[in-house]
Amino acid sequence: MGKMTKPTFAYLLLKEHPYGREMLRQILSKGFIPTIIITEDSAIGDEEREKFLKRIEGKEIAPTIEKQLAELEMQGVDVPHISVPIHNSEHVMPHIENLDLDLIVFGGTRIIRGEILDHPKDGVINSHPGLLPDCRGSASPAWSVYHDIPIGSSTHFCDNGIDTGELLL
Template sequence: MRIVILSSSVYSETACAMAVRLCESVHVPVGAIALPAANRGTLLRKLGQWGAKDVIRYARTKLIPQRGEKQAQVRNPYLQPLLKHKGGIFRSLRKVAKCYDFPVVICKDQNSPDSTKQLKAWSPDLIIFTGGNILRKPLLDLPRLGVLNVHLGMLPEARGMSSPEWSLLNDVPVGVTIHYINEGIDTGPILQRCEFPDAARCASLSDLRNRLIAFGIEKAGEVVANLDRGAISATPQSHLDEDRQFFVMHEWLQARASERLTQSQSAAMAGR
């Protein structure tokens, strides 16, 4: 199967881990397209949108990995088993590509003509989205099977942003959904819904997110293998007529979600 990975940056840990997971299961991508990590245009645009304080934080997260190849730790510790490589750590998609021999192309916009032209040349069966722009129809129509996304929530119950937090507050099972992207927000056909069994073991909301990302990558690897064997098909989502989209959660509600997580921990401890 011809697979292409779309990434928000060559330094995206999620993209690196996804690429390694695919390569280890003998599905080496035919290529990857990444957005530029930090250039002057991006920084100026983000300065206008975010303000100086957040831009400094953004630049720090993007620049430190470039200098910090020697660093042993990764930001998401649950990805470390995948990112470990010959005593070091895969910190860039380029390093993964070099190791497993596939090309990485940098494009300013994943929907741009350059990106589309490159994708056409690779003629992918499947594109795996790990971050970046909102994808437009011409790109979505390119791969034979579709563009696959790992959503950190159970669909259709938890569409949109802050899904793990909303799931906790709304008493919806925490989990991930592997689905095809369509023109709506998290409304594409579902390949697999996977409930996360270890939510009660998570120490915090960020710990839960990190574990869900690792869990999602593992499940996506299984789905790709099943797609390759023709053993899985997508099911259209129900409740498309209802607006089930959630938006970024305010910190006050995040604190309540965190309390729910603590309560579920206590309940799990009491049950043991």
């Protein structure tokens, strides 16, 4: 059996969100390197980051995206890092439309719909902090407790619904 090639993928996250930073660290630790990283730099993204930082106050978090990219550069790997005002807009497509991407990986984003979801050959992957399909949407761990649903996480392909795509894990 031949060696399987690693997928080409874009990685999208909110600006310096701890969740996105940790996801990138884990992805890189497994030898997967994004073709491009696209960060949303927005007031809503800032609010989400600050809420998360407050929740994990005092805990160690993954290095910044810039530090992780600097480590790659020292290894001779250059990954473009683009900042856009919002992912769900015309600002993202010019950066990916000419890339031959197998996947787009969401590293903690807001809801994204439209042509971004249709661009990569094999789909768009999202990790969700709830057991799908029973616990969709935001604040999933709290809703799990409220509705007596086991707490867990899911990984799924994205479609134009909210956490409704085909489950991977």
